[in-house]
Amino acid sequence: MKLCAIRTGIVKTGENLVVLILESLKRQNQQLEDGDLLALASKIVAYTEGRVTKLCNVKPSARAITVCRFLSSLGVV
Numbered sequence: 001m002k003l004c005a006i007r008t009g010i011v012k013t014g015e016n017l018v019v020l021i022l023e024s025l026k027r028q029n030q031q032l033e034d035g036d037l038l039a040l041a042s043k044i045v046a047y048t049e050g051r052v053t054k055l056c057n058v059k060p061s062a063r064a065i066t067v068c069r070f071l072s073s074l075g076v077v
Contacts, residue, residue, distance in 0.1 A: 004030060008044070017048040 008024045021038070025031055032038065046052055060068070071077040 006030070011044055011047045013047055013050045013052060015048050017045065020048070 006021060006024050007028065008020055011020065017040075068077055
C-alpha cells in the first residue's frame with residue numbers, strides 16, 4: 001500500500017471538486033487506478049460546497065454560552 005498526497009493549491013468556494021482533483025493528479029503525473037482509495041478532508045469538501053462562514057458571523061446561542069461558562073469553571077475551556 002502506498003500513500004500519496006495530492007497538492008491542490010488554494011481551493012475556492014464553489015469549485016468543482018472532481019475537476020480540481022483530476023487536474024491536480026494530472027499536474028503531478030499521477031492517476032487513480034481500480035482499487036485506489038481517495039480520502040478527502042471534510043474542510044476541502046465544505047469549501048467546494050460553499051458550506052463555510054466567517055467566525056464573526058456566528059452568534060452562539062444562550063445554551064452554548066451557558067455550556068461554555070460551565071466548562072470554563074471546570075477548567076476545560
